[in-house]
Amino acid sequence: xxxxxxxxxxxxxxxxxxxxxxxxxxxxxxxxxxxxxxxxxxxxxxxxxxxxxxxxxxxxxxxxxxxxxxxxxxxxxxxxxxxxxxxxxxxxxxxxxxxxxxxxxxxxxxxxxxxxxxxxxxxxxxxxxxxxxxxxxxxxxxxxxxxxxxxxxxxxxxxxxxxxxxxxxxxxxxxxxxxxxxxxxxxxxxx
Numbered sequence: 040x041x042x043x044x045x046x047x048x049x050x051x052x053x054x055x056x057x058x059x060x061x062x063x064x065x066x067x068x069x070x071x072x073x074x075x076x077x078x079x080x081x082x083x084x085x086x087x088x089x090x091x092x093x094x095x096x097x098x099x100x101x102x103x104x105x106x107x108x109x110x111x112x113x114x115x116x117x118x119x120x121x122x123x124x125x126x127x128x129x130x131x132x133x134x135x136x137x138x139x140x141x142x143x144x145x146x147x148x149x150x151x152x153x154x155x156x157x158x159x160x161x162x163x164x165x166x167x168x169x170x171x172x173x174x175x176x177x178x179x180x181x182x183x184x185x186x187x188x189x190x191x192x193x194x195x196x197x198x199x200x201x202x203x204x205x206x207x208x209x210x211x212x213x214x215x216x217x218x219x220x221x222x223x224x225x226x227x228x229x230x
Contacts, residue, residue: 048102048129053087054095056080058104058122058130063197066108066119069093079201082181082208096120104129152222160226167223174216181208 060075061067067075069092080086087095099105104126109118122130148170155163185205192202 050098050102050129050133051095053085053091054099054104055130055133056084057087057092057095058099058126061105061120061122062127062130066121068117068119069096072096072120078184079204082177082184083204083211099126102129148219155226164223164226167219167226171216171219171223174212174219178209178212178216181205181212185209 056076057072060072060079069089073087073089073092076086076092096105096107100107100120102125104123105120106123107118107120109116148166151158151166152163185202188198188202188205191198193199
């Protein structure tokens with residue numbers, strides 16, 4: 040049984056991320072929400088695991104921020120979720136909070152590079168080369184996502200803000216590639 044949210048409501052950022060993913064006018068199953076998270080959040084936030092999505096959906100439903108509809112099919116029962124007006128209000132309130140906070144960079148490549156003197160120089164260079172390959176894959180994937188938004192990405196359209204985020208991500212991954220290639224060049228000077 041859902042209830043109106045009690046103020047102030049403290050939810051983890053993942054809850055708000057899932058609420059945000061439900062604001063595009065469609066109802067989603069937990070699996071579809073996971074797919075949407077994997078296709079969007081993974082480029083700039085941690086895409087939650089399937090189990091986390093269901094636990095967050097349960098928490099959101101408990102607070103009346105999402106509503107669910109269950110249908111009986113031939114093979115199985117399907118539950119879809121949609122954001123409620125209370126969920127829209129909670130999301131809007133969260134987005135208006137100050138301060139937003141400075142992003143915490145947890146960069147495993149930079150952490151290992153920082154203490155690279157303690158490791159094998161050839162392995163450090165190989166790690167950076169592998170990272171350049173991973174960045175190329177991320178750039179390709181995000182470019183595909185960005186292209187899928189075309190046609191609905193103008194001001195006032197449903198995918199305008201997601202397209203701005205996708206463009207930011209493309210710039211970020213391109214910059215990461217440049218920085219990594221610069222680091223590789225600097226390490227080659229000492230080899």
